[in-house]
Amino acid sequence: MTEKQSIDSTHLTKTQQRIVDAALDLISHVGYKSTTTKKIAEMAEVNETTIFKNFHSKQLLIDTAYKQHTHQITKEVDEFFGQTFRDPEDLLRKAGYFIANIYTRHRPIIIGSVKEVGNEKMKSISNYKQEYIRSSLSKKLSEVTNQKGLADDEYDTLAYIFTNTILNLLIDQVREEYMEEEAVKTVNLDDIIAFMLKVF
Numbered sequence: 001m002t003e004k005q006s007i008d009s010t011h012l013t014k015t016q017q018r019i020v021d022a023a024l025d026l027i028s029h030v031g032y033k034s035t036t037t038k039k040i041a042e043m044a045e046v047n048e049t050t051i052f053k054n055f056h057s058k059q060l061l062i063d064t065a066y067k068q069h070t071h072q073i074t075k076e077v078d079e080f081f082g083q084t085f086r087d088p089e090d091l092l093r094k095a096g097y098f099i100a101n102i103y104t105r106h107r108p109i110i111i112g113s114v115k116e117v118g119n120e121k122m123k124s125i126s127n128y129k130q131e132y133i134r135s136s137l138s139k140k141l142s143e144v145t146n147q148k149g150l151a152d153d154e155y156d157t158l159a160y161i162f163t164n165t166i167l168n169l170l171i172d173q174v175r176e177e178y179m180e181e182e183a184v185k186t187v188n189l190d191d192i193i194a195f196m197l198k199v200f
Contacts, residue, residue, distance in 0.1 A: 007064045009064045009065075015046060019046060019061065020064060022043035022044035023061055023065050024109055026040060026043060035058075066109060073102060073133070074132060077102070077129070077132060080094075085144050086144075087200075088141060088144055088145050091141065096166065097189065099133060099166050103167060104170065107170065107174075114171065134160055137162065138155040142155045
């Protein structure tokens with residue numbers, strides 16, 4: 001198998017999954033460059049040779065990890081936005097909690113992707129689908145809203161603000177975990193949802 005070949009990220013063995021989870025956790029904490037196969041092996045409790053036997057290279061390992069999460073996120077997003085919502089309020093309330101939950105459950109890949117913005121080595125790796133979440137929300141908002149005054153690009157803008165503000169809650173939470181002093185929260189998820197509902 002060459003590095004250009006891929007591994008089916010939807011059918012990993014238990015050992016492969018431990019390696020993938022360890023790699024993502026390390027990237028989210030120390031970044032791509034400092035995530036060595038030696039550190040991954042230590043965290044996954046395997047020999048370093050096991051990593052190369054299963055993934056052949058660090059790049060293929062990281063690529064597999066990101067593909068697995070983007071596949072999972074896409075599936076969850078499609079299922080959520082495939083539902084019927086009564087009105088924009090129903091959609092935004094449920095979507096706010098859904099998006100926050102996705103960001104939390106897929107935290108290593110979310111934080112790792114933010115941390116590695118601009119890293120040349122990460123260019124070929126699939127992103128974590130924030131754009132997909134945003135466009136799905138925009139489309140659904142357009143469907144459930146009866147307002148005639150909003151254009152498609154305005155729905156895109158609202159979805160952009162909503163998803164990125166929720167992402168910032170996660171980033172703030174990560175910052176708090178690494179600070180010695182407890183941060184004072186001034187905004188929470190309910191505040192973001194309530195503010196967005198004022199548009200409708």
